[in-house]
Amino acid sequence: MNGTAQEQIHELDALVVRAGFGGICMLYKLRNELGLDAVAIDKVGGVGGTWYWNKYPGALSDSEGFVYQYSFDRGLYEQTPWKTKFVTQPEILEYLNGVVDRYSLRESIQLETGMTDAEFDESSGTWTVRTDRGVTYRCRFLFTGLGLLSATNMPSFPGIETFEGRLVHTGAWPEDLDLTGKRVGVIGNGSTGDIWEREASTRRSLRYAVRRSRRR
Numbered sequence: 712m713n714g715t716a717q718e719q720i721h722e723l724d725a726l727v728v729r730a731g732f733g734g735i736c737m738l739y740k741l742r743n744e745l746g747l748d749a750v751a752i753d754k755v756g757g758v759g760g761t762w763y764w765n766k767y768p769g770a771l772s773d774s775e776g777f778v779y780q781y782s783f784d785r786g787l788y789e790q791t792p793w794k795t796k797f798v799t800q801p802e803i804l805e806y807l808n809g810v811v812d813r814y815s816l817r818e819s820i821q822l823e824t825g826m827t828d829a830e831f832d833e834s835s836g837t838w839t840v841r842t843d844r845g846v847t848y849r850c851r852f853l854f855t856g857l858g859l860l861s862a863t864n865m866p867s868f869p870g871i872e873t874f875e876g877r878l879v880h881t882g883a884w885p886e887d888l889d890l891t892g893k894r895v896g897v898i899g900n901g902s903t904g905d906i907w908e909r910e911a912s913t914r915r916s917l918r919y920a921v922r923r924s925r926r927r
C-alpha cells in the first residue's frame with residue numbers, strides 16, 4: 712500500500728477475491744441470489760481469470776462446450792451459441808463478460824485491485840483485507856479462489872539469463888505479439904504446449920519443442 716495515500720475502508724458482507732469463472736458465479740450467488748452486500752476484486756484489468764490471462768493463439772477449452780458453462784440460468788444455457796465442440800478463448804471471454812453484464816455484476820467488481828493480506832479478528836468475526844490500491848475491505852465472509860493457473864511458472868535453466876530473444880509465458884500472453892514467420896521454441900508439452908505447436912505450424916513459425924523424456 713502507498714503509505715502517503717489515505718486508507719479507504721469499505722464495510723461489506725462478503726468479499727470475493729478473483730473474477731474468473733468461480734468468482735463471477737460466487738458474486739452472482741452472494742449478491743443477486745442471497746442479497747448480500749458483496750464485491751469481487753481482481754488484480755488484473757478485466758474479468759475472466761484464466762481466460763483473460765491465456766490469450767495465446769489457439770487457446771481453447773479441454774471440456775466440450777456444453778459442460779463448460781454455467782448451469783444456474785436455463786435461459787442463458789440454452790442461448791449460449793458455442794459454434795464448435797471445444798470453445799475458443801475469445802468466445803469464453805466474451806461469454807464471461809456477457810454473464811457479468813447480464814446480471815449487472817460489473818458495478819460490484821473492482822479490477823486492478825490485488826489482495827495483499829487478510830487478517831481474521833476472532834472477537835468481532837470479521838476479516839480485514841488489504842489491497843495494493845490503498846482500499847481496505849472489512850467483511851464477515853471472505854471467498855478466495857485465486858485459481859490454479861493464475862500464477863505463471865517460468866522455468867529456470869542454464870543459459871536463460873543470456874537468451875537474447877523474447878521470453879513469454881502462455882499464461883500471461885502479450886497482446887502485441889505476432890509470431891508469424893518467427894523462430895520459436897516451445898517448452899512444455901501438456902495440452903497448452905500441444906495446442907500451441909499446432910497453431911504455430913499453421914502460422915508457419917519455425918519451432919522447436921523441448922520435451923521431457925517419457926517416464927516409465
Ligand SMILES: Cc1cc2nc3c(=O)[nH]c(=O)nc-3n(C[C@H](O)[C@H](O)[C@H](O)COP(=O)(O)OP(=O)(O)OC[C@H]3O[C@@H](n4cnc5c(N)ncnc54)[C@H](O)[C@@H]3O)c2cc1C
Nearest residue numbers: 729731732733753754760761772773774825826857858861
Ligand atoms: C487453455 C486452458 C484450457 C482449459 N480448459 C478447461 C476445461 O475445458 N475445463 C475445465 O474445467 N477447466 C479448464 N481450464 C482450467 C480453468 O483454469 C478453469 O476451468 C477456470 O477457468 C478456473 O477459474 P477460477 O475462477 O477458479 O480461477 P481463475 O480463472 O484462474 O481466476 C483466478 C483469478 O484470481 C486473480 N488473482 C490471483 N491472485 C490475486 C490476488 N492476490 N488479488 C486479486 N486477484 C487475484 C487472477 O488475476 C485471476 O483472474 C483450462 C485452462 C486453460 C488455461
